[in-house]
Amino acid sequence: MAAPKVAVVGAGVVGLSTALCIVETCPSCSVTVLSDQFSPNTTSDVAAGMLIPHTYPGTPIHVQQQWFKETFTYLFAISNSAEASEAGIHLVSGWQVFKNTPKEELPFWSDVVLGFRPMSKAELQKFPQHQFGQAFTTLKCDCPPYLLWLEKRLKATGVQICTRKVADLWELHSEYNVVVNCAGIGAQQLVGDEELFPVRGQVLKVHAPWVKNFIRDGDGLTYIYPGIHRVTLGGTREKENWSLSPDPGTTKDIFDRCCSLEPSLRGAQDIKVKVGLRPSRQSVRLEREVLSQGGVKLPVVHNYGHGAGGFSVHRGTAKEAARLVGECIAALQGSSSRAKL
Amino acid sequence: MRVAIIGAGVIGLSTALCIHEQYHGLVPSLEMEVYADRYTPHTTSDGAAGLWQPYLSDHGNLQETLWNKETFDYLLGHLGSAAAKEMGLFLISGYNLFTQPVPDPSWKNIALGFRNLTPKELELFPGYSYGWFNTALMLECRSYLPWLTNRLTQRGVKFFHKKVESFQEVSVDGVDVVINCTGVRAGELQPDPELQPGRGQVIKVLAPWVKHFIITHDIKSGIYNSPYVIPGSEFTVLGGIYQHGNWNEENSAQDHKTIWENCCRLLPALQEAKIVQEWSGLRPARPRVRLERETLRHGHFQAEVIHNYGHGGFGITIHWGCAMAAARLFGSILQEKKLASPPQPRL
Numbered sequence: 192m193a194a195p196k197v198a199v200v201g202a203g204v205v206g207l208s209t210a211l212c213i214v215e216t217c218p219s220c221s222v223t224v225l226s227d228q229f230s231p232n233t234t235s236d237v238a239a240g241m242l243i244p245h246t247y248p249g250t251p252i253h254v255q256q257q258w259f260k261e262t263f264t265y266l267f268a269i270s271n272s273a274e275a276s277e278a279g280i281h282l283v284s285g286w287q288v289f290k291n292t293p294k295e296e297l298p299f300w301s302d303v304v305l306g307f308r309p310m311s312k313a314e315l316q317k318f319p320q321h322q323f324g325q326a327f328t329t330l331k332c333d334c335p336p337y338l339l340w341l342e343k344r345l346k347a348t349g350v351q352i353c354t355r356k357v358a359d360l361w362e363l364h365s366e367y368n369v370v371v372n373c374a375g376i377g378a379q380q381l382v383g384d385e386e387l388f389p390v391r392g393q394v395l396k397v398h399a400p401w402v403k404n405f406i407r408d409g410d411g412l413t414y415i416y417p418g419i420h421r422v423t424l425g426g427t428r429e430k431e432n433w434s435l436s437p438d439p440g441t442t443k444d445i446f447d448r449c450c451s452l453e454p455s456l457r458g459a460q461d462i463k464v465k466v467g468l469r470p471s472r473q474s475v476r477l478e479r480e481v482l483s484q485g486g487v488k489l490p491v492v493h494n495y496g497h498g499a500g501g502f503s504v505h506r507g508t509a510k511e512a513a514r515l516v517g518e519c520i521a522a523l524q525g526s527s528s529r530a531k532l
Numbered sequence: 533m534r535v536a537i538i539g540a541g542v543i544g545l546s547t548a549l550c551i552h553e554q555y556h557g558l559v560p561s562l563e564m565e566v567y568a569d570r571y572t573p574h575t576t577s578d579g580a581a582g583l584w585q586p587y588l589s590d591h592g593n594l595q596e597t598l599w600n601k602e603t604f605d606y607l608l609g610h611l612g613s614a615a616a617k618e619m620g621l622f623l624i625s626g627y628n629l630f631t632q633p634v635p636d637p638s639w640k641n642i643a644l645g646f647r648n649l650t651p652k653e654l655e656l657f658p659g660y661s662y663g664w665f666n667t668a669l670m671l672e673c674r675s676y677l678p679w680l681t682n683r684l685t686q687r688g689v690k691f692f693h694k695k696v697e698s699f700q701e702v703s704v705d706g707v708d709v710v711i712n713c714t715g716v717r718a719g720e721l722q723p724d725p726e727l728q729p730g731r732g733q734v735i736k737v738l739a740p741w742v743k744h745f746i747i748t749h750d751i752k753s754g755i756y757n758s759p760y761v762i763p764g765s766e767f768t769v770l771g772g773i774y775q776h777g778n779w780n781e782e783n784s785a786q787d788h789k790t791i792w793e794n795c796c797r798l799l800p801a802l803q804e805a806k807i808v809q810e811w812s813g814l815r816p817a818r819p820r821v822r823l824e825r826e827t828l829r830h831g832h833f834q835a836e837v838i839h840n841y842g843h844g845g846f847g848i849t850i851h852w853g854c855a856m857a858a859a860r861l862f863g864s865i866l867q868e869k870k871l872a873s874p875p876q877p878r879l
Binding site: 270271272273274275276277279281282283284285305306308310311313314317326328333400401402403404417419420454455457458 | 611612613614616617618620622623624625644645647649650652653655656665667670739740741742743744763765766800801803804805
């Protein structure tokens, strides 16, 4: 196969980073990104982009650890380079605080982030309602900058990026040799995955440039994540709620919860409200599938269902997806050479 | 009782507020005036980034370490208040970098979460093999000085834009106590060979992705002669110049080059940062802070002077501890004049 044609469906952080990994591992591939939404209108754009992993109940911990480590290492190098500000990647330090001491005091990712340690008594004094805490330094991927930077790198390698609503993966079978499904929450409609469900998150993006540290309640519901220009205040985790409309009552509730963690936020300006639907699943669907109709086959690689942890594992899952794409191409080349015999 | 504060930098204004807060109730006749030829944003304090961080070593000067601690604790107590944003006060974490191991500083237990850097963290800073991480405070004077001014104005303190040429000038006018917070130019009022300018230059840039302070140290070059990056609420301050004895307040192209090249080497992404301003100032350097009373007599007039100057590059860091010490000296003056009973300890 001269130049295998690969379509990547989806242009969020997973779609774009997967396309980039495919190009890196298969330079002869002709890669096209197809999506109906692009930055700043993807789910990724709503997220704060903090590298603090979500735990997938259905994926082995050592796999999640590997994905996170790969992602962290990759972004760490960018944050340390001249491209850091363009890519929107920066280090941020802060605290994860718990009202009650968690059973598991050392999360699986504690040795990947920097300087992880329990908070001192003096540090905890700032959080009178919380008994226990962890201090560490991690990375943040600001969107849109990160997605725009990925798009720029893709275009530089000749990847085509096209606006197109794909209703059915099969519709691509005549134009592409391999299809990669990074449709996120869109995969529910696209491939009818009933295990995929939205977890609605509402956030506020505010102007509060004096906030330099992140603060996260260990319950995952209340968090303050300082980005390049705005601080993301969150949030909610509403299972099976498909509404993309901001809810004013929720806005007030988020703001109040965040102000109780960081009182100076009362002075925050220019509050923007955003909603995203985390594409949630017991485990990330990261596997090959072969679609076939009437004797025609279409190899598919699925890479979706990252839920609350998309940014934290995006590069690791993208690399695995690219590896699976490589397997698909090898299989196609194997079968085509067999056909030649 | 008339009290004149000379100098309207962080030391002058905070000392004025501290004294007024503590003694106005005890001395109803207290009239306070501030005299300065430079007000915010043109004071030395305004040019500083505003990071609370004492020097690496206190040279056994426990008094100054205590004042640093009192300042930190005082500011920490204000963090959760509604005033914090207006004061320009916020928490910030960051790195101190060295090319060799160094002893822990006097302030390791004052700052929050002080620890050594891990090998992974040191990978961020090629050329540096040892370092600290801690959380400290920023107090931006372009907000803090106006905040202090507002508090003082509300209390009826009067401000005069005037260069005081001598202590006599003020005492002849009927002032009972003079608080000398004249910083680097204190020598013009009373010669002090120990007071020297520690000239600094900074470049202010827009680099909002920088969330940590990074202070490098070169033991051979001395404090502040090694690059540092300090992110503020709006601008990030790049610096690394300390020239002892240099009175020049003009920006130097050579120093600009030094700062820019060194800081960009430290943080390559800074190359994309937009330069907004350049500034030079004179740190009022002295082997130790001059914080003491002096009685000046000339002819019929006698004035009590409280000196509070010579805070070098750590004025913001130490200001409140010194203000309280100056207030205690003021209290002793009142006692002597039988104007007040000993001040009660502040709750």
